[in-house]
Amino acid sequence: MLETTREIRRPASSGRPARHERRMNAISEATARIGADLAAAASTPYQEVLRTLDSRRDGLTRREAARRLERYGPNVVDHDRPPHWAIQLASTFKNPFILVLVCLDVVFLLTDDVTGVLTLTTMVLVSVLLRFWQEFRSTKAAEALKAMVTTTATVLRRPGADARPVEHETPIERLVPGDVVRLSAGDMVPADCRLLTAKDLSVSQAVLSGESLPVEKYDTLADVAEKSAAGSAPAAGPLEAAGLCLMGTSVVCGTATAVVLTTGARTYFGSMAKGLVGARPETGFDRGVRSVSWVLIRFMLVMVPIVLVVNGLTKGDWFEAFLFAISVAVGLTPEMLPVIVTANLARGAVAMSKRKVIVKRLNAIQNFGAMDVLCTDKTGTLTVDRIALERHLNPLGAPDDEVLEYAYLNSSFQTGLKNVLDRAIADHVQEADRLLADARFTKVDEIPFDFARRRMSVVLRREPDRHVIITKGAVEEVLAVCSAVRRDGVDEPLTAPLRQEVLATAEEQNREGLRVLAVAARTVPAERDVYGVADEDELTLIGFVAFLDPPKASAAAAIDALAGNGVTVKVLTGDNDLVAAKVCRDVGLDVGRIVLGDVLDGLDDDELRELAERTTVFAKVNPMQKARVIRALRAGGRTVGFMGDGINDAAALRDADVGVSVDTAVDIAKEAADIILLEKDLTVLEQGVIEGRRTFGNIMKYIKMTASSNFGNVFSVLVASAFLPFLPMLAVHLLVQNLCYDLSQLSIPWDRMDREYLRRPRKWAAGDLSRFMLCVGPISSIFDITTFCVMWWVFSADTVAEQALFQSGWFIEGLLSQTLIVHMIRTRKIPFVQSRAATPVLLLTGLIMAIGVYLPFSPLAATLDMRPLPLAYFPILVATLLAYCTLTQFIKTRYIRRFGTWL
Numbered sequence: 001m002l003e004t005t006r007e008i009r010r011p012a013s014s015g016r017p018a019r020h021e022r023r024m025n026a027i028s029e030a031t032a033r034i035g036a037d038l039a040a041a042a043s044t045p046y047q048e049v050l051r052t053l054d055s056r057r058d059g060l061t062r063r064e065a066a067r068r069l070e071r072y073g074p075n076v077v078d079h080d081r082p083p084h085w086a087i088q089l090a091s092t093f094k095n096p097f098i099l100v101l102v103c104l105d106v107v108f109l110l111t112d113d114v115t116g117v118l119t120l121t122t123m124v125l126v127s128v129l130l131r132f133w134q135e136f137r138s139t140k141a142a143e144a145l146k147a148m149v150t151t152t153a154t155v156l157r158r159p160g161a162d163a164r165p166v167e168h169e170t171p172i173e174r175l176v177p178g179d180v181v182r183l184s185a186g187d188m189v190p191a192d193c194r195l196l197t198a199k200d201l202s203v204s205q206a207v208l209s210g211e212s213l214p215v216e217k218y219d220t221l222a223d224v225a226e227k228s229a230a231g232s233a234p235a236a237g238p239l240e241a242a243g244l245c246l247m248g249t250s251v252v253c254g255t256a257t258a259v260v261l262t263t264g265a266r267t268y269f270g271s272m273a274k275g276l277v278g279a280r281p282e283t284g285f286d287r288g289v290r291s292v293s294w295v296l297i298r299f300m301l302v303m304v305p306i307v308l309v310v311n312g313l314t315k316g317d318w319f320e321a322f323l324f325a326i327s328v329a330v331g332l333t334p335e336m337l338p339v340i341v342t343a344n345l346a347r348g349a350v351a352m353s354k355r356k357v358i359v360k361r362l363n364a365i366q367n368f369g370a371m372d373v374l375c376t377d378k379t380g381t382l383t384v385d386r387i388a389l390e391r392h393l394n395p396l397g398a399p400d401d402e403v404l405e406y407a408y409l410n411s412s413f414q415t416g417l418k419n420v421l422d423r424a425i426a427d428h429v430q431e432a433d434r435l436l437a438d439a440r441f442t443k444v445d446e447i448p449f450d451f452a453r454r455r456m457s458v459v460l461r462r463e464p465d466r467h468v469i470i471t472k473g474a475v476e477e478v479l480a481v482c483s484a485v486r487r488d489g490v491d492e493p494l495t496a497p498l499r500q501e502v503l504a505t506a507e508e509q510n511r512e513g514l515r516v517l518a519v520a521a522r523t524v525p526a527e528r529d530v531y532g533v534a535d536e537d538e539l540t541l542i543g544f545v546a547f548l549d550p551p552k553a554s555a556a557a558a559i560d561a562l563a564g565n566g567v568t569v570k571v572l573t574g575d576n577d578l579v580a581a582k583v584c585r586d587v588g589l590d591v592g593r594i595v596l597g598d599v600l601d602g603l604d605d606d607e608l609r610e611l612a613e614r615t616t617v618f619a620k621v622n623p624m625q626k627a628r629v630i631r632a633l634r635a636g637g638r639t640v641g642f643m644g645d646g647i648n649d650a651a652a653l654r655d656a657d658v659g660v661s662v663d664t665a666v667d668i669a670k671e672a673a674d675i676i677l678l679e680k681d682l683t684v685l686e687q688g689v690i691e692g693r694r695t696f697g698n699i700m701k702y703i704k705m706t707a708s709s710n711f712g713n714v715f716s717v718l719v720a721s722a723f724l725p726f727l728p729m730l731a732v733h734l735l736v737q738n739l740c741y742d743l744s745q746l747s748i749p750w751d752r753m754d755r756e757y758l759r760r761p762r763k764w765a766a767g768d769l770s771r772f773m774l775c776v777g778p779i780s781s782i783f784d785i786t787t788f789c790v791m792w793w794v795f796s797a798d799t800v801a802e803q804a805l806f807q808s809g810w811f812i813e814g815l816l817s818q819t820l821i822v823h824m825i826r827t828r829k830i831p832f833v834q835s836r837a838a839t840p841v842l843l844l845t846g847l848i849m850a851i852g853v854y855l856p857f858s859p860l861a862a863t864l865d866m867r868p869l870p871l872a873y874f875p876i877l878v879a880t881l882l883a884y885c886t887l888t889q890f891i892k893t894r895y896i897r898r899f900g901t902w903l
Contacts, residue, residue, distance in 0.1 A: 042241035055178035059156030068176035193258035201254035207646035209574035356678035364674035368692025403543035478518035513582030558682035597621035627651035712780035
């Protein structure tokens with residue numbers, strides 16, 4: 001049984017909301033005020049509306065329109081525009097490690113250390129330019145998706161005060177309040193409008209409400225009191241108002257004349273758009289990078305002064321100690337982190353572009369990997385975004401092909417504009433059956449649809465002396481003119497108990513979320529060729545046709561795959577709860593208790609956070625309520641993705657950690673999104689999740705590799721500095737070693753990840769990094785110290801004169817052990833045996849190790865103050881490295897068993 005939460009609870013007192021929350025609440029209140037004003041206008045006689053707008057039914061004069069354009073401004077809504085390239089370039093420097101490197105670069109420049117300046121400048125420029133180019137190119141690609149044509153509206157304008165109105169096309173940016181516009185099938189509604197006349201008008205409001213079925217709109221020429229029977233009574237909101245057409249919606253069928261009430265930012269849509277301008281909320285990626293960055297920076301701020309003091313006191317040369325401490329700072333700083341992160345994200349963007357995905361913001365790729373909740377709208381994501389005939393039933397609910405035949409004849413022979421339901425019926429009938437039905441009947445007359453009757457009829461000749469009246473429309477209205485029911489080919493009188501059974505059949509379909517129409521017929525003698533509404537009487541109910549926007553064939557499998565990868569799917573839709581429940585059940589979601597939008601307004605933030613965590617489906621939610629649910633989930637520690645393509649989705653897209661839209665979405669949704677799909681399919685998202693986790697895993701490899709090895713090196717430096725009469729390694733040695741090590745890791749973005757790692761959402765954990773550094777870092781120090789002992793006692797590098805030999809020995813051992821750690825840390829398995837690195841990683845790390853061994857023997861040795869090492873050193877080196885790998889694997893196993901994680 002479907003349960004729907006409707007109770008409104010009183011909000012409890014809560015703390016002061018964040019700045020973004022306050023801003024969104026203010027925008028929500030403004031949208032509500034605009035909605036209330038529009039609903040009031042819909043319930044006001046049109047003459048008074050025109051008088052308030054100082055307009056006429058035949059429109060404004062050109063001079064009046066020009067004055068109003070100056071007063072109200074162009075009919076455009078607020079939206080973010082791509083920043084100038086220079087601003088984009090400057091924003092790429094907003095990274096803690098980039099700023100640290102720039103500061104260290106300045107220090108090296110002031111101390112005339114050319115090697116340090118060139119090294120750090122190269123690292124900064126590579127990182128900054130790579131990131132800038134990728135994001136600049138992605139922004140341009142996203143901009144290219146926008147429509148390049150100017151949208152126009154048909155408007156009535158009078159050349160002069162007493163002149164006749166002239167109908168012409170005007171860019172919608174030039175519309176002003178008081179303009180009278182013509183609307184017809186296929187038009188986008190250019191502003192918030194009050195209808196003056198309407199004929200068979202249906203409007204799709206999916207971009208604002210999420211409801212897939214078009215909404216009937218009525219003309220409002222007469223006073224509201226006189227039209228109340230036709231549905232023009234005051235509405236609860238602007239979307240429910242029959243006499244309003246709102247900006248951004250589109251005309252499905254029919255024609256209308258309407259007066260413009262509001263334009264631009266003062267429209268219902270424009271008020272929502274204000275929430276999409278300005279700084280974006282901080283994402284999980286931003287918080288994660290910042291937390292990890294400050295962990296490493298704090299380590300550096302503690303260790304560097306200690307190195308400076310120890311070396312200054314023991315060696316007596318404070319300037320040399322200062323240069324060495326600065327080099328240690330460089331060594332502790334994962335200077336290639338921005339490059340590695342950007343290269344990983346850029347590679348992920350390229351990989352996703354091959355799957356028809358445009359990545360606008362690189363950080364969104366990693367957020368994909370961390371995402372553990374995916375919120376999505378329903379229409380077009382879970383469904384095919386096309387109304388289809390789902391069932392054709394007799395009056396008591398059994399499938400019946402006769403109902404389909406009569407429904408098809410009614411839709412096929414009507415001359416009015418066919419709506420989506422008529423097209424769905426035609427699509428359901430086989431071509432051969434359509435030809436046969438059309439050949440058997442000849443049209444005699446038609447009784448058009450109107451909103452008072454809510455039905456329409458066609459009169460067909462089947463036999464020379466017999467006509468058949470076929471009526472299709474709303475259940476209650478068709479049943480009101482029926483006197484019999486056809487069951488198993490036999491017509492029975494429509495008694496009161498039978499009427500209740502018939503209504504129960506229709507209600508059962510409604511409870512399953514289907515839109516139901518009734519079909520009835522009557523055969524009469526062929527005595528005349530003209531029929532009217534009075535002839536819709538004494539009909540026999542043939543049955544019902546039921547419609548639904550059907551689920552996508554791929555949706556259930558994609559949701560199952562996302563669940564298998566640790567991602568929970570939640571549905572946020574503006575559609576009604578019955579339709580949402582039907583679709584969600586069909587795609588395999590556990591619906592549970594559905595929460596309606598009006599409930600959310602009665603909850604404080606803590607209550608909503610608890611409710612959002614346990615709820616799968618939110619129905620009849622407005623745009624600001626969607627965004628609030630997203631924020632509540634994020635406040636509960638979730639990393640949230642949102643997928644949508646309508647105006648009603650834009651605020652949620654912006655507030656999510658990763659917003660996903662499609663190329664067919666409205667422009668404002670594409671601007672708010674981080675990722676744009678060229679194909680709207682959840683399967684693509686599942687692939688994006690895996691790509692995001694692969695990207696995150698490779699980033700974490702670098703961070704943990706460099707943080708642990710650098711920490712171990714500095715710990716070794718502290719030990720050696722306390723006992724050696726000379727520096728254990730020159731500043732230039734540290735810089736070159738660090739540069740070589742970092743170059744060996746440039747191939748990490750192309751490394752593979754263990755399959756087990758990709759099965760769970762991955763998030764930044766600064767506390768885990770600290771623990772990892774303290775557990776794994778000192779392992780290398782053990783073998784650094786054994787190398788010190790070997791160089792001191794075995795090779796007699798125990799005086800200042802022999803310091804170059806000592807430093808060369810530690811340089812090679814330190815570089816090779818650091819490079820090997822790449823293979824030890826990249827997998828929780830046994831490297832080279834259970835998990836082998838990708839070929840680029842193997843080649844580049846092997847090359848760097850060879851270069852490290854060669855440097856003391858190369859022509860550069862004298863420049864670097866190095867000396868060739870005796871051959872006896874190398875067997876000891878091999879034994880040291882093997883012991884290092886063995887101990888690291890042992891510690892790794894114990895670490896995983898103790899903490900349950902590795903990368």
